[in-house]
Amino acid sequence: MKKNEVAISQRAEPLELVYSKQTKIKQLDEHSSISTMINYLYVLLNIKKDNQLNEIEESVLNGFILSNYQNYTTDEIKHAFRLAVAGKLQIDMYQKLDSVTFGKVLVNYNKFKQLKIKEYTMSKKVKKTIPTKIELTAIEAEFIKNCVLPYIEERKELKEPKIDFGTLAIFDYFWKRKSIKLTKKEIAKYKDLGNKAWIESLKKRRSLGERINIDEPMGNRTSKLYSSCIALYDKIDDIIELEKITEMGWDAKQ
Numbered sequence: 001m002k003k004n005e006v007a008i009s010q011r012a013e014p015l016e017l018v019y020s021k022q023t024k025i026k027q028l029d030e031h032s033s034i035s036t037m038i039n040y041l042y043v044l045l046n047i048k049k050d051n052q053l054n055e056i057e058e059s060v061l062n063g064f065i066l067s068n069y070q071n072y073t074t075d076e077i078k079h080a081f082r083l084a085v086a087g088k089l090q091i092d093m094y095q096k097l098d099s100v101t102f103g104k105v106l107v108n109y110n111k112f113k114q115l116k117i118k119e120y121t122m123s124k125k126v127k128k129t130i131p132t133k134i135e136l137t138a139i140e141a142e143f144i145k146n147c148v149l150p151y152i153e154e155r156k157e158l159k160e161p162k163i164d165f166g167t168l169a170i171f172d173y174f175w176k177r178k179s180i181k182l183t184k185k186e187i188a189k190y191k192d193l194g195n196k197a198w199i200e201s202l203k204k205r206r207s208l209g210e211r212i213n214i215d216e217p218m219g220n221r222t223s224k225l226y227s228s229c230i231a232l233y234d235k236i237d238d239i240i241e242l243e244k245i246t247e248m249g250w251d252a253k254q
Contacts (some may be wrong), residue, residue, distance in 0.1 A: 006013045016113040016119050019076035026070035034062055037074040038097070041081055047095050057098070080109035088112065108249045143173065152240065161233035163197065163226055169177060172226040184233065194218075194226030 026032065038061070042052055053061060054180075069077065083089050091109040094101070131139065151170055153164070161167075174180045182190070195218055202214045232239075 014116045015079055016076070016116045017120065019073055019079050020113075022073040022075055024071055024073055025065065029163045031062065031066070033074050034065060037077060037146045038062075040078055041097055044078075044081055044085060045093070045095055045097060046098055051095065053097065061099055061102065068103075072106070077106070080105055083109060083112065105224065137170075143169075148173070152236065155233070155236050158233065161197070161230045163201075165225065167232060168225050171232040174232070174239055174243075175228075177243075179242050180231065180235055186231070187227075189225060190227040190231045193230050194223055197226050197230065198222060 028034075035058075038053075038058065041047075065077075080089075082095050084091060084105045089105065089112055091108050092102050093105075147166060148170055151162075151167065171180065198218045199214065202212060202216060206212055206214055
């Protein structure tokens with residue numbers, strides 16, 4: 001790929017839109033660029049010298065291009081043929097270049113181009129919005145109602161820590177609020193307990209018929225999941241006292 005093509009490919013706009021903004025064929029002062037483009041297509045399509053157009057045939061093709069594709073740029077037409085050769089335009093390509101082949105490529109390319117530009121236009125319309133304080137408060141209230149309070153009720157009956165990402169989300173919520181505070185010693189303890197629980201879960205899964213390695217190492221994400229859920233299981237009573245959570249809802253700390 002040429003230097004200028006690398007620069008173009010790194011732009012946010014799709015190549016179909018970038019190439020179409022260049023000098024159109026109808027704006028060319030002379031038509032040598034068309035001949036240069038045709039020579040490029042010969043190489044791209046691997047058309048041997050004996051099978052290339054003669055002077056009259058090439059003249060006819062030039063007239064065909066000038067009559068039907070003067071609003072395209074030569075670089076865009078090259079791009080269209082590259083897509084066709086790569087199989088992205090859903091048409092069969094052969095080692096020949098004539099008006100019929102040219103027409104098929106450009107018709108299918110135009111459909112491809114319109115789709116790419118539509119996708120690009122739609123993506124620009126999608127803007128990330130920052131939630132307002134009111135919206136954040138409402139989201140928090142829903143989380144407390146649908147996740148935190150049910151977990152507190154469920155915890156009364158749990159005989160062992162509940163390990164899942166929903167429980168991890170509750171731990172993270174309280175951790176950010178600084179309602180859970182762990183010493184270095186406690187962090188080490190919960191990591192150790194998490195590792196032991198992970199090993200037990202592997203043994204259980206293997207006993208149920210899963211073909212797994214019980215010596216499989218624990219990843220960081222899994223380690224956080226297990227240790228956090230176990231810590232929440234142990235610390236929930238302290239959190240309830242600190243945050244003054246009741247079955248009826250949430251009362252902020254005084």
